[in-house]
Amino acid sequence: MKKGSKAAEPDTNGIPSDAPRKDARRSDARRKYDPEQTKRNILDVATQEFSAMGLTGARVDAIAERTNTTKRMLYYYFGSKEGLYQAVLEKVYGDIRELEQDLHVSELDPVEGMRALVEFTFDYHDRQRDFVRLVTIENINGAKYVEQVKSFKGRNVTVIHTIEDLLARGIAAGKFRSDVDPIDLHLLISSLCFHRVGNRHTFGTAFGRDPSHPRLRARHRAMIVDAVLRFVRKED
Amino acid sequence: MKKGSKAAEPDTNGIPSDAPRKDARRSDARRKYDPEQTKRNILDVATQEFSAMGLTGARVDAIAERTNTTKRMLYYYFGSKEGLYQAVLEKVYGDIRELEQDLHVSELDPVEGMRALVEFTFDYHDRQRDFVRLVTIENINGAKYVEQVKSFKGRNVTVIHTIEDLLARGIAAGKFRSDVDPIDLHLLISSLCFHRVGNRHTFGTAFGRDPSHPRLRARHRAMIVDAVLRFVRKED
Amino acid sequence: MKKGSKAAEPDTNGIPSDAPRKDARRSDARRKYDPEQTKRNILDVATQEFSAMGLTGARVDAIAERTNTTKRMLYYYFGSKEGLYQAVLEKVYGDIRELEQDLHVSELDPVEGMRALVEFTFDYHDRQRDFVRLVTIENINGAKYVEQVKSFKGRNVTVIHTIEDLLARGIAAGKFRSDVDPIDLHLLISSLCFHRVGNRHTFGTAFGRDPSHPRLRARHRAMIVDAVLRFVRKED
Amino acid sequence: MKKGSKAAEPDTNGIPSDAPRKDARRSDARRKYDPEQTKRNILDVATQEFSAMGLTGARVDAIAERTNTTKRMLYYYFGSKEGLYQAVLEKVYGDIRELEQDLHVSELDPVEGMRALVEFTFDYHDRQRDFVRLVTIENINGAKYVEQVKSFKGRNVTVIHTIEDLLARGIAAGKFRSDVDPIDLHLLISSLCFHRVGNRHTFGTAFGRDPSHPRLRARHRAMIVDAVLRFVRKED
């Protein structure tokens, strides 16, 4: 194993990472002392590094190097490598939540709502690779850190409520079967949307197909929507 | 000494790991020096450690400690930490292959064959957590090491052939729709079987449900078979 | 953040430390900026921290945190950690001096005067743990800093004069032996009064007795007075 | 505070430290791999550094530098800085114990026995400055580490038994008073022997007298024996 810390090389192929936008500076003059910006900057770089390298694989030095500040500030604000990792997790989960606010499924008819939910889930995972990778990493860590993330449980409850609502309305409209457990359905949707992103490297190696290629992506999207709708549809 | 190298603790809840069986000693005379046994022993322990901790998280010392031999031997046989990791990957993929030999889907009618394939895939992932974890880890590594595993590509080709055969026969029998891509279908099946195992920690934390609980497992198995069959079925 | 800077925990069992009294604000109008008060506040906190942790063990951050002001002020007023330590030493020695003024041994008959001196010395050490600890710390530092404390030498000269006076009068009165060196006697008295305070932790651990317990304190006090008087007494 | 790690400078004036004897090599050829010697070497150097600088003041690098090995070995054998400190404590207490074996007070008449005990205690403290310093340091640490030293409590019990025996025999012989508590007497003796060593720096600074000067040492030794005997002697 080469030691040179080239940092965060693996992955990141395709869509550019969603983390550090240098232009995110406060619109007012670039001030020298801007703790919020400093923190955000560190957090953005750390998101990249942790999602690319894992908790143990990430290097504090590598993060610091790509930051506008020094390693010291990283400890000043986040206390430790683990603390920083945790903060990254928190940020990432917070980000999703904001996005989900925009999804008003309850205003759509159940079938269209279900389609919208699946498409949203698909798109989100497809775009937020860092999120997918961090979840993967957390599963290797035994979900040790995510447990302490406040926004984590809340977010999941929301999704389940959405699904319950869709299912109930679908059943009432005679469109959906009545024996589907909402959490199981969530798992099913997640599986389909998550796996092709999280495992795209082994998939690509195995079949010579990159699941993130636009054509494939479109086909997968349609397939997954189709599969979910067939699964919930009431058969006559 | 703060950290105490307990190593490889995370995960492993539920089904006991499939790796190191101390009793696996060759029944014939236990010779003092048995290179094969030594290698196998190292490999078993390493499988556990790598699958529990990841490539970067695994500790050579931790592996050596739980081995019947010493660290030196590990280097003697496998050259480096990476070499050992690679060997683990190779072993794990070899193991699957053997199992798949037993699955004779071509002798079943297409619907039953599809069901059998899905059930096999489900059961395999459900049991072989180490495999699932190692694949996950490989995806974090950008599939860098699995690419060099000989049995890897071959195995996947086989699965696709099986699916192609099932689809063709199903279409011919008027049971399956004709617009399903075999690799996409494989991805779909894999997603459903893999995700609930690979992400069971975050899932468990999010919903307070352990997907490996027998009751849930049975339900998931039925659900996945159902979802796949509904997906491929020809509608009239 | 692992270590959490709780600072200055060890010791302080029993009698509450004599340092920082938050209520010590000047009774006259609490002005926003009161340099004297700020300095005193820093000094009090620093006395605690240094006496609890030693010079190297003390943390500037820990001191600043428990202060009403910020770290910057600490440097503003005292220049450096060492400067602050020195200032603490100075303050502590000054405090003693004030107290010793009240002891008018020369007005008592030699035996009673000696008793009074020993009792005073005992009581002082017994109460001023911070003083005892700081002296101990200075001895670990090779007395490097105390050398620069002005009140230090002066104070000792005074004590020796007092002892010389007592011895002379005692000898004249036929009560004391004539072969006692005043500095040696001072050392003897100090040893007895100092040790039980400075080493009370190891003593407590060794014998399960806390020398600062009231009953034990009283007995020690009597014992030490007794020992000293027997030592100086002229035998017939 | 200068940062350059010149290490272990303070103190050590006078008698050369009792720690690392390079000649302590196993008499048989100087072997390259000699764990016992390596450990002892580290321990000896560490004893010096810790006793000179305290736990927080000591520098792992400084210890390693003066060792025949590298810093890594220090962690290999002792796990951490604290672990090494603890080992030093253990060694130092063990050393005393061995010495005390040679003191057969019970064979002497009570007065002579008491004199021998005091003289032994005096000599021990006078010579083993590292011991005295380490005890002092432990008192600053709140005796946190010495508590875990096995030989610590045992040693103290032994001393008390010796004193009890002497007192009992002295009382029986009509030589000693009967109201002396053995632990108190031990404290008294310790105080007198310990203080002049432990606090010799401040003492030297205060009075311009170095208590370790041979002439002064002899006088102190006589004085302390005298003081103790006068204290225990039965008055007619």
Added chain:
DNA sequence: GATGAATGAGTTTTCATTCAT
């Protein structure tokens, strides 16, 4: 083949101190 001791090069973390506002 097998082993415990040894190690160089990192890696995380801490500390006293200073800067810009």
Added chain:
DNA sequence: GATGAATGAAAACTCATTCAT
């Protein structure tokens, strides 16, 4: 006078790997 943010230098500790026996 006062403050929170910032920092370089050093300190503790860890890791994969190799050596002597």
